[in-house]
Amino acid sequence: LVAKKQQSRNNQFNYVEANVPDYQLPDPLVASNGAKVADAQTWYQQRRPELMELFRTQVYGRRPSTPYKTRAKVVQTRDNVFGLGASGAQYTLTIETENGSHSFDFVLFVPQSKQPVPVIVQMNNRKFISLDEADKQPDGFWSVKRILEAGFATAAFHTSDVDPDRKDGYEQGIRALLDDPDSDEDSRWKALSAWGWGASRVLDHLETMPAIDAKRSAIVGHSRGGKSALWTAAEDTRFAIAYSNNSGCGGAALSRRAYGETVKRITSSFPHWFCNRFANFSDRESELPVDQHQLIALVAPRSVYVTSSDQDLWADPKGEYTSLINAAPVFKLLGLQAIEPSEMPALDAPRHQGATGYHVRSGAHNLTEQDWVSFLKFAKSRFKQER
Numbered sequence: 001l002v003a004k005k006q007q008s009r010n011n012q013f014n015y016v017e018a019n020v021p022d023y024q025l026p027d028p029l030v031a032s033n034g035a036k037v038a039d040a041q042t043w044y045q046q047r048r049p050e051l052m053e054l055f056r057t058q059v060y061g062r063r064p065s066t067p068y069k070t071r072a073k074v075v076q077t078r079d080n081v082f083g084l085g086a087s088g089a090q091y092t093l094t095i096e097t098e099n100g101s102h103s104f105d106f107v108l109f110v111p112q113s114k115q116p117v118p119v120i121v122q123m124n125n126r127k128f129i130s131l132d133e134a135d136k137q138p139d140g141f142w143s144v145k146r147i148l149e150a151g152f153a154t155a156a157f158h159t160s161d162v163d164p165d166r167k168d169g170y171e172q173g174i175r176a177l178l179d180d181p182d183s184d185e186d187s188r189w190k191a192l193s194a195w196g197w198g199a200s201r202v203l204d205h206l207e208t209m210p211a212i213d214a215k216r217s218a219i220v221g222h223s224r225g226g227k228s229a230l231w232t233a234a235e236d237t238r239f240a241i242a243y244s245n246n247s248g249c250g251g252a253a254l255s256r257r258a259y260g261e262t263v264k265r266i267t268s269s270f271p272h273w274f275c276n277r278f279a280n281f282s283d284r285e286s287e288l289p290v291d292q293h294q295l296i297a298l299v300a301p302r303s304v305y306v307t308s309s310d311q312d313l314w315a316d317p318k319g320e321y322t323s324l325i326n327a328a329p330v331f332k333l334l335g336l337q338a339i340e341p342s343e344m345p346a347l348d349a350p351r352h353q354g355a356t357g358y359h360v361r362s363g364a365h366n367l368t369e370q371d372w373v374s375f376l377k378f379a380k381s382r383f384k385q386e387r
């Protein structure tokens with residue numbers, strides 16, 4: 001243990017549980033003025049807006065209110081995808097303001113069904129997957145066939161097409177089009193929030209489609225996309241489920257544990273993800289007015305599914321789970337069941353309890369078929385899907 005402690009100090013990043021600092025989590029059910037939040041109305045009218053404001057000003061930034069218009073154009077279609085009778089289409093969404101426009105594509109698959117079907121939207125942080133590529137099922141990252149067979153529609157876009165995942169990508173992204181130059185620079189939104197904004201525009205379009213029951217919609221993201229998925233569902237309450245896969249620091253994992261990736265590291269490696277103020281909490285996590293369990297709580301009374309993988313220590317599996325269970329009091333206040341404080345589930349043994357779900361998969365940092373099997377099971381039970 002001594003050798004390990006020394007090693008982790010040398011490496012600058014802590015991977016030793018015994019070296020996690022003592023911390024106290026801010027209580028989601030105590031308002032900033034110290035008053036206890038004891039009923040749903042006080043949560044919705046006072047505490048939730050207060051927490052949203054803190055996450056906007058200190059962590060993810062505030063979205064601009066610049067007026068815009070959206071246009072959708074079909075660029076390619078496919079019939080009988082996978083021989084399942086499903087349809088596929090690629091769309092270009094164009095966002096227009098007085099200052100110009102920005103376009104990004106998304107791909108949508110809809111299973112054959114007499115009834116409108118629920119939809120799973122994936123923010124894909126790896127690459128744009130075209131209609132043809134989705135057919136090949138390269139690695140299960142976007143498990144289209146399995147999703148269609150379960151009776152869900154699914155849409156995906158590449159995050160960088162909305163806002164480039166680069167320090168110097170600002171001019172090519174949606175933020176450059178929408179930002180108000182007079183807004184407070186330190187609380188301006190960055191790429192993580194911009195990707196979620198893109199997901200909301202995809203959902204706007206899905207809402208117009210009779211084949212889709214957009215009230216039963218889920219947002220899925222892996223890693224940086226998993227950080228964004230939680231914030232997307234906090235900002236856009238139309239998403240009924242948020243799936244946050246291996247999301248780690250700035251996602252599901254508690255910042256105060258400073259295990260694996262830290263606020264200091266993430267804000268210096270990825271200055272284009274969080275609003276400027278988040279970096280002020282480098283090595284000062286205990287001074288954060290929020291922590292990530294409260295982000296999960298912001299999705300309540302809708303559903304949240306968090307995953308870890310056992311080799312992904314950088315994302316702090318224990319911190320991801322601890323965050324989820326510390327959101328439970330809010331779900332309970334709103335009349336829902338959720339995973340209560342308890343030992344972490346065993347490897348590869350998903351736990352689903354009411355509005356929350358969790359699993360730790362054996363293996364590396366990734367989104368796999370195995371994760372999708374559990375995601376779909378959870379979605380079926382939350383959406384009461386028959387098939």
Ligand code: GTR
Pocket residue numbers: 125222223224225248249261266
């Ligand atoms: C890492 C980053 C993580 C996570 C990951 C990913 O470099 O430190 O926060 O986002 O990338 O997105 O795969």
